[in-house]
Amino acid sequence: MQNIVIKTNPNDNVAIVASPTGLKRGAIVLNGIVLEEDIPMGHKVSLQTLNEGDAVIRYGQNIGFANKIIEKGSWVNESNISMPQAPNLADISYVQPKVPQVESLKDFTFQGFKNADGSVGTKNVLGITTSVQCVAGITSFIENKIRKELLPLYPNVDDVVAFNHSYGCGIAIDAPAAIIPIRTIKHIAQNPNFGGEIMIIGLGCEKLRPERLLPDTRNQLLVTGGLVSKQSDSDNQFSSNQLPINQSTNNQSSILYLQDERFEGFYEMVDGIMEMAERHLQKLNQRKRETCSAADLVVGMQCGGSDAFSGLTGNPVSGFAADLIVKAGGTVFFSEVTEVRDAIHLLVPRCETEEVAQKLKDEMAWYDNYLNQGKADRSANTTPGNKGGGLSNIVEKALGSVVKSGSSPIVDVISPGEKIRKKGLNFVATPASDFVCGTLQLAAGMNMHVFITGRGTPYGLNMVPVVKVSSNTKLANRWHDLIDFDAGPVAFGQKTIEEMGWELFHLILEIASGEKKVATDKLGLYNDLVLFNPGPLT
């Protein structure tokens, strides 16, 4: 293999070492540039001598300034570049973009589960949600019991999933930020894969009344809210001061309280929940896969454990697939506020309207303030693994991260815990933390998850399929049973981004149809969901 380095943009003055074993001092790359030192795979080599203060350019953008002379052929990393300021939100003005003529893609379909509300599931799952952590021991017990004793009787149901979160009691439920975890739990229960047959297990004395987790009677699409925008969610219809003295569990309802006086001890509670589960399983078992348009896909894009290849391979390939889904009339979202913050000047011009652009900037501003209150800033995002993988700072990471959004216009911005309202490309504002982002993307309504990784993570979710894309072939080979799709060949020109984007699009349709299983579903490897709760505990 040659001494391969990759330049992303003609204006770049650094390139990425692509050789899997890195390159040694003395190696010759590009137009005769001689490496001054050993450089690991994924790390940057300087293509010209940089003086102190010179901009380091990757993706055609400034990712930092040399903090000393960097000779041509030297290793450029976080030790010799300093980070630029984040783009000033007030400086980014909006111009209505010309709407490009996009040919729409037709005739792409998958076999999904149609729901009464118009959404489509990619799995058929019995969901058990909870209004408080105290009940987790019992719901875990029940989840196992249903899987063993009931699921074999309902062959059309794929799985049973209990959502044991940390919220519900010991929290300041009337604090302004409490709306985020509450609507997250509520909206996860409405995920298309549950088919509207969610069960809610409550204790009885908790602050989060289980009734708050039921769907609104009003049309869901009218529910607005947002952390930034004024809350007009109907969540407030239930007072947290209700006395639940006379609560009772209605046999036909979807809510069961463990403190219900009709339960004499643990095994009666279990019997009560099992009875309720049977009622829901009977309904879920009637669901059958039907031919659905690719327009029914709702795909959440996320990356985690990124390296310098993520922005070259996995993210552009996923971005191309994202464009295909949008062209087919479907929905895609990307997230991770701290990973788009430094590329915000590239995203604002892609917003469909000024209102959307403003909401995007508002979410950035909210997060700037949130980090500031906690005495942190966006630079807290990059991990040791990112740096080990060649990403010097959050600017470089962000520029590579947003590539997975493709090139479609951004039609809407969704606050943490909200559901999507429009088809097309959405920005769903979440922290970058993998499990928190995944949790909020579930609440937003995704029925398929694409997760791009360079360093490797066993991350998986039990509610929707997670397609794991590797940014480099070295990882895909080593983690042969944990990676679903290798975007590595793009790095060496063996395949084009376009070819691999189409391959990924087709794979997504096969997985959505239940024809193929993702690695984490084969192995049964699932992370816990983790709520975003910026509010205080009590």
Next chain:
Amino acid sequence: MQNIVIKTNPNDNVAIVASPTGLKRGAIVLNGIVLEEDIPMGHKVSLQTLNEGDAVIRYGQNIGFANKIIEKGSWVNESNISMPQAPNLADISYVQPKVPQVESLKDFTFQGFKNADGSVGTKNVLGITTSVQCVAGITSFIENKIRKELLPLYPNVDDVVAFNHSYGCGIAIDAPAAIIPIRTIKHIAQNPNFGGEIMIIGLGCEKLRPERLLPDTRNQLLVTGGLVSKQSDSDNQFSSNQLPINQSTNNQSSILYLQDERFEGFYEMVDGIMEMAERHLQKLNQRKRETCSAADLVVGMQCGGSDAFSGLTGNPVSGFAADLIVKAGGTVFFSEVTEVRDAIHLLVPRCETEEVAQKLKDEMAWYDNYLNQGKADRSANTTPGNKGGGLSNIVEKALGSVVKSGSSPIVDVISPGEKIRKKGLNFVATPASDFVCGTLQLAAGMNMHVFITGRGTPYGLNMVPVVKVSSNTKLANRWHDLIDFDAGPVAFGQKTIEEMGWELFHLILEIASGEKKVATDKLGLYNDLVLFNPGPLT
């Protein structure tokens, strides 16, 4: 049964309805007081007519002011009383208390597992901790595999427990508040029940380096820190910017990285962890129960799902048992900042030194500020269940809550996530959230948990036994297989607090010895641990 109401203190102008079915309008109580309305069990009846603005007195303390005329015999609840201000911390001065001559209790023992560091376990558990949530799928898989395949070969080991928390990545690890979750994870790994044989599973690219979770080489008792006091913890010895490129998993170490290049896929990771587990199980299997002094008990007291009886029965009985443990030379802690805040004027005088009193006030002030930043206050503590159970507000709840600390001097105050440093009665500053408090009490080093409840909760922990005490017999009867000890008989004078306190003390020794199992251990009902992380996500 008579129309029983209970007055806690001679100065009280309200009493608690003790009759299990409540009392009806027209019922006659005490000195001929006629009930003006139906009053449920656990709720307050006015013993005299109160004018608007009059203080409502329970436990001899002001729990609020009548917000309208309350006729003698009326129901007193949150709708007709308003809450007093929290005691002003600056107004509470400290006077060194006379040290009472306390006869020490000798000759009480239990059969425990002695550890090299001087601590004593009440169970023999293989602990698996993690440096990041991404690995949770694999550690859950491994936990089951070890339980099925390995535990039967090591009969002296009681269980295997994986601690899958939400921390480690996507967090601002250099924010000031990050020290709390980090030291919590680290100190839980040092819980006496793990016998120093903890395993740490990391991914490899996370911000929380697994090495930070190893015990300090310095004497643990010297580790100080605290949220309030300046941090002098050695946690800072590891930079979060280390490049882990060349990390390797030492075969003999307690740390394993899933990204270690020697693992080709999932099943090799599993084999690697199973090998490591066998090494630790061989050592744990050599542990045998030995006769230990009651002075080796470290008992965490907590209440959850409280009702108005909690302060009359469960908490005073537990407080009496707490005094016995302290007299025997053991350690007890109580917690839950928002549930002691309104009784702080009763606790400051009990502090052994002025320094301890100041630290207690500092922790209250920190929490006041924390709630204030989140636009909440201490009144956010009380739950619908508390109110349904007769607790009108946080003042009444706090006065009943602190009773479980008994009457011993407070020898030390421990910040969230810290380990205890002294034997005797400690205040361990935690949120009142049941699962968060329990998690922080595990980090502080408890080997036994006493949990008092009036409304009922299936709460249980898999690391230490949880003795569940009911405040009323009605609950104990209904939840016959979930409650370990019924303190209800105190309410009707069938037994004294002293008698039942001794019974609970003996029960604790039997459970600590492994002679009796608690209800949640019999049923295998366990809550997840939940970290206290006041810092931001990224």
